[in-house]
Amino acid sequence: MKRILIVEDDTTYSLMLKTWLKKKEFEVETAGNIKDAQKILNNYHIDLILSDLRLPDHDGISLLEWMNIKKNPIPLIIMTGYAEIQTAVQAMKLGAKDYVSKPINPDELLKKIIEALKIDIQQPLKNISPKENKTRVTIHQEYLEGESDAAKELYHYVKLVAPTPMSVLINGASGTGKEYVAHRIHQLSKRSDKPFIAIDCGAIPKELAASEFFGHIKGSFTGAINDKTGAFLEANGGTLFLDEIGNLNYETQIQLLRALQERRIKPIGSNQEIMVDIRLITATNENLENAISNGTFREDLYHRINEFTIRMPQLKDRKEDILHFANFFLDQANQELDKHIFGFDNEASILLLQYNWPGNLRQMKNIVRRATLLANNDYITASELKQELNNINEVQTSISINDFSLKNPNTERERILEALKQTGNNKSRAAQLLNIDRKTLYNKLKLYHIE
């Protein structure tokens, strides 16, 4: 069992955190000041420290310095008020593993704890040097689900259908993550240890489609200079993902339907039929029912591929996920570009939340990547984003960015409602946007009778 030391002078808060961590099966020690923390560190084996920044005798940074001198580099996560983030950044330069801003979001904290402990197991932090430890935790997490209602519904369906043999049709606008979801279904299926083969039907020339799917024998047509294994055989035992299925020509649709019904294929130029066992997932951003009415898509194939439909939400309809995805893509860009940007400042966060993302996740990933490259300081600011969001008119500026904080009592209620709307009712983030702490926000919600 891992043992965590909480260094926090607010005893109620410390107790609350302790109870919560114990429920998560950690052993917990607590100290109300740096002196007591040092005593505990001298007497116990501690795996991780969660420390407040401001403490009665010294600050969390002095604990880091003390540990560095003692060459006892235990991972330390700073807990800090939003206004103190710059100091938290300084703490990270001195070797803090990460920081969380108060009010603490339990899911975020747990994730950071797990990451900090995992990193420590893999590579003990010996000879810690401030420079090496400058970035925040950058474990490469490939996949983010999100927390919005739309995301919850999406992954509810994904988890429901994944273990079944059903064919799934994923329907959604460009860049919403259809291929990612297809891959996720494969990962969660009984075929996860078998291949996942993705084919973009929109990119295959009409005359080569059959060969792409079923393969060919050398010399079977001009240009067939070698034997080719088709996608069906490559995916045998696993999952075949056909993207942009609506782009297949009619003839290939017939061949595809036959292969799916008979579960066998014949490579071009071969007489031999081969049994195949694939799970089919398809995706489209078209309305295939319209294509059926227009006579460009076969209805029988449609029913065969559409045993279960998943509809991808647009990014603008996943407000609570926007900042999560932005930070996720920032982590990826930091790794790729060897930058050390910590996050988005307040104005930039508001811009991200207000933009309507016509190109969905793909667009956000590209924009965050470029903004990461442009950023000169610790945070991406609105100015870097504005350079990238060239169709900035799409930002619905119902409230101008500078007006967000609660300066004017006459408009406070309106601002709070807007902040809650922008953050999908996430109170911690709304409080951050309004530049107040969560407790103050709760008081104001009561005051203005906001449910």
Ligand SMILES: Nc1ncnc2c1ncn2[C@@H]1O[C@H](COP(=O)(O)OP(=O)(O)OP(=O)(O)O)[C@@H](O)[C@H]1O
């Ligand atoms: N859940 C996710 N977690 C992390 N990154 C994601 C996720 N979903 C999508 N992405 C990122 O967004 C980009 C677009 O995703 P994807 O290619 O799956 O979209 P798509 O809907 O298939 O797009 P298109 O219709 O244009 O083919 C990917 O490059 C991927 O990096």
